[in-house]
Amino acid sequence: MxxxxxxxxxxxxxxxxxxxxxxxxxxxxxxxxxxxxxxxxxxxxxxxxxxxxxxxxxxxxxxxxxxxxxxxxxxxxxxxxxxxxxxxxxxxxxxxxxxxxxxxxxxxxxxxxxxxxxxxxxxxxxxxxxxxxxxxxxxxxxxxxxxxxxxxxxxxxxxxxxxxxxxxxxxxxxxxxxxxxxxxxxKGKIAMRATVTGTSGHSSFSPNHVNAVDYASRIIAMIQNRGRAYETDGPFDQDFTVPHATMLTTMIDGGVATNVTPDKCSFTFELRSIDESSAQSDMQAVIDHAKATLLPEMKAKSDTAHIEFDQIFAYPxxxxxxxxxxxxxxxxxxxxxxxxxxxxxxxxxxxxxxxxxxxxxxxxxxxxxxxxxxxxxxxxxxxxxxxxxxxxxxxx
Incomplete structure (x- = not known):
């Protein structure tokens, strides 16, 4: 040009x-x-x-x-x-x-x-x-x-x-x-909030609990892995200041004390996309993978354990x-x-x-x-x- x-x-x-x-x-x-x-x-x-x-x-x-x-x-x-x-x-x-x-x-x-x-x-x-x-x-x-x-x-x-x-x-x-x-x-952006609900109790009995922070950290690792995949696999557009999509966690909140297994953890994460047609499906794939991988483990210990994902905002x-x-x-x-x-x-x-x-x-x-x-x-x-x-x- x-x-x-x-x-x-x-x-x-x-x-x-x-x-x-x-x-x-x-x-x-x-x-x-x-x-x-x-x-x-x-x-x-x-x-x-x-x-x-x-x-x-x-x-x-x-x-x-x-x-x-x-x-x-x-x-x-x-x-x-x-x-x-x-x-x-x-x-x-x-x-x-x-x-x-x-x-x-x-x-x-x-x-x-x-x-x-x-x-x-x-x-x-x-x-x-x-x-x-x-x-x-x-x-x-x-x-x-x-x-x-x-x-x-x-x-x-x-x-x-x-x-x-x-x-x-x-x-x-x-x-x-x-x-x-x-x-x-x-780039377009999708901003999400994830809320993980587990069970609490004295941390000395933590194997009996559903640690919300632990499960949140595993979702965060999935988000990090997806971000790294964008870096290595693309798609790429070299005209952008960052030539690929990015996905990362931005804020996290959870736990009440050092000796209590946390039953709540929430965090926000985002996807900045260069391919508008695949942005929503990429985000949904991460959500589906997290639920399919983690919910069975969580439910095995407590029927009340769950994971919620809510979109904060998105722009094209x-x-x-x-x-x-x-x-x-x-x-x-x-x-x-x-x-x-x-x-x-x-x-x-x-x-x-x-x-x-x-x-x-x-x-x-x-x-x-x-x-x-x-x-x-x-x-x-x-x-x-x-x-x-x-x-x-x-x-x-």
Whole structure:
């Protein structure tokens, strides 16, 4: 793939505005456990004042919501520019400056969400006056979701809403941090919780009990073995940052005391897939093997012993949109291609549910996300604003 355009290094005239918007957005504590509605209302008022047509899609509580803003005509196939509003917790104790205040140091803007991914949203806000003042031939749909960080929970409602439009969008650009390079693939994910129920008693009589931690550890070993099989046997796609699927255990909880056989143990595990068609069957194969291997042993000691598997969430992989008609239309403005990524995004949701071919292009590096002193390079915001200018010209 040879998609590459040189971008000027001069300071964009709206860079100061983008920085100011980013400071405002970071100040909203939109950790996924909290409401995001104050931020959504703040953005909606801003875009409405510019003439944008806004639609708010609240969740069942009304405390969280998606925002969709349209600039341009509704009767033409348009482009989605998508970013999530939630951020991960900022519980690390080694932040140099408060995480929900933006601070500028050495050409970087620090704060929770600066990179992932309020920097992109701030650029959209800074570019919106240009969107509003331009005679757009194709509409731009600015989409801001809730709860991406906990399983892409808000995006499906937006994808369905867009799909049901009389003239749906034909292309989506997801602003996840990609160093302002073009990403044409993203892994899907299935997150699961396993709960093992055994029998308890004084640990000196442990052979008579069903040790939930022991059986959980054996399931975890099966998960580890499946993960290793992906590493050795594939399938492989060398365009990904990790060129194969991964399966691993992420959290575990069990036991009550050192001298009590544990009767409960739960743990979470995940599968990140590159082959969307086999993801569910691969996961089910691990579950079936665990039950078939372990349950007879457990039941031989206690009829009440059992294993439960519950899906926490799942989101689909984002396929390669480079063969789509829409990609060909916008190919000339897209930045240099950097491959495919193993982290999640809402691109797969727009593609699978909305039928919208999607790519990732956004400011910042994923290496700076989800950690103390998260930051985005100011130069990345500058590149993003230049890219949005090029997109505006393409659709006008």
């Amino acid at each position: 040879t998609v590459a355009q040189a971008k000027p290094d001069t300071t964009h005239p709206r860079l100061t505005e983008a920085k100011a918007h980013l400071g405002d957005l970071i100040a909203f504590d939109t950790v996924s456990a909290n409401p995001n509605r104050p931020l959504i209302d703040h953005m909606a008022v801003y875009f409405e004042d510019l003439g944008g047509v806004t639609t708010i899609l609240p969740d069942e509580t009304g405390e969280k919501a998606n925002l969709i803003v349209r600039f341009g005509p509704a009767d033409q196939p348009g482009v989605v520019l998508s970013g999530h509003t939630d951020v991960v917790p900022a519980l690390e104790g080694n932040w140099v400056t408060p995480p929900f205040e933006m601070h500028e140091r050495d050409g970087r803007l620090y704060g929770r969400g600066s990179c992932d991914m309020k920097g992109f949203s701030a650029c959209l806000m800074a570019a919106a006056p240009t969107f509003a003042a331009t005679d757009l031939k194709r509409p731009l749909y600015l989409c801001f979701s809730y709860d991406e960080e906990v399983g892409c929970l808000g995006a499906p409602a937006m994808a369905r809403w867009l799909k049901d439009l009389p003239v749906p969008p034909v292309f989506a650009i997801i602003g996840e941090p990609s160093d302002m390079t073009l990403v044409t693939g993203q 992989a984002m396929g390669d949109a480079s063969d789509s008609d829409a990609f060909a239309v916008f190919r000339g403005i897209l930045p240099e291609w950097s491959g495919k990524v193993s982290y999640g995004s809402e691109g797969g949701v727009f593609e699978v549910i909305g039928g919208i071919p999607s790519v990732i292009v956004g400011p910042g590096s994923i290496k700076q996300a989800h950690k103390a002193d998260e930051f985005v390079e100011i130069s990345q915001l500058n590149k993003c604003l230049n890219f949005l200018d090029a997109l505006t010209k393409q659709v006008s």
